[in-house]
Amino acid sequence: MNMPVPDETYDAVYTIEASCHAPDPVACYKEIKRVLKPGQLFAGYEWCMTDAYDPKDPEHQKIKAEIELGNGLPDVRTTQQCLEALKAAGFEVIMEEDLAKSSPVPWYAPLDPSRVSLSSFRLTKMGRLLTHNLVWFMELVGLAPNGSVRVSNFLEKAADGLVAGGRYMPFLT
Template sequence: MSINMNANFLKLLTHFRRHDLTNFKSEHDELYEKALESGDHLEVTSHYYSVMSTVIDEYFGGNFHFVPPKFEGQPLEEALKSLHQHIASKLELKEDVKCLDIGCGIGGVMLDIADFGANLTGVTIAPNEAEIGNEKFANLGLSDRCKIVAADCHEMPFEDDTFDVAYAIYSLKYIPNLETVMKEIQRVLKPGGKFIVYDLIKTNDYDEDNEEHFKTLHHLEYACGMPRLHTQNEIEKSAENSGMPLIEQENLEETYGNRAFHYCFSSSPLFMWLVTSPVIDHTIRMAEVMRILPAGFKQFNRTFLCGTVNSIVEGGRMGILSGADILLFEKKME
């Protein structure tokens, strides 16, 4: 499927006509406040994806993660597949290598790297995602080496020293406390096993006391129902404390000629105009009044659609948000 941001934005305007968006936002706000108090974001994240998962699948190719393109104009779906295969190459995937995908969803990344011949096991907290992914693997004749298990990555149903390598692509951002998950990943990896993290992370330049820094990234966390984003230092420290020191880092923005990780948005002046223009805001409001769009769509758009895009782009431009760093860790030999 070709991912066209401009065309997809216009399609989104009609996607939500049957949703009660005012109630959705009220429930989201209530669940987010509850999550801040309890430290458990599972309910608010699930609520967010109850509406947004279809959006991500239909309008973003199923993978809401980012990568700078290798060359100007490279289609997003092609760039993402290239990213997944680059990670597979770094992990030296091949036949008889056992690889673990943390937070695999329905297995989109696994499909992109299945041709490497490794034995791929994905973990997702959602049983329906495991069912969908495993059915797809069966239909493609991949069940002998690709499977998804519904489990909590804080306590996975695998023996010690099971996997040769592992990766987590845009999934650790949903984990409030990294220590438990890192220790669990370390437990199931064989000694010398490698683990790659590729995620949205706060750079070490992020200053929580800077009002603009905090406001920009807090909006992203709130809109997506996420816990506080981790800094790179926090990820490295939690892995190190779990017996998996950092052995290599690659920033793909530098590798691919200083193109930004948010290129899929920011490279198009038309798209950025669509998500920031007061004209579009006014048009949406008029469509609400005429009942072409549901009540509450303007606020929903500002918060969950355009607001999220703006937070990602502005965070990247300010240098406080990274979405293109490959962090490679290795479990210490016993």
């Protein structure tokens, strides 16, 4: 939002799941444009709500709220809102694509507790239970700071929201 570098410093700028945390996307993109040399490119990869999201649907609202809480997001914007913010900041949008549609593996797969593998054991119900108890014990004996269990719980909720948003109601990309 306020990079301590002179105007027109960089040949290229990219963000990966970062500008979605900005409270004001237009101001964020304007700051990115400010530090880019004229004619250079900005690329971003963001959490966005697809057209399938229904803001009037209570289940959609619940899932969106879980995602926002667990990922520290002020608001998961729609793809259209992101594109409009880029244009309002002075960017020309050359390419825009929902990469989730063309991916051979669903983006949410690593978070899905129903997929069991050695690397994803911690996400299964048993893995989550073990993790919860370990974090609780570590907090109890002072190896983890107070509030660690609470953070662990809302991160689990966020993971559930992400899987639901991607799998059951494909409104998050």
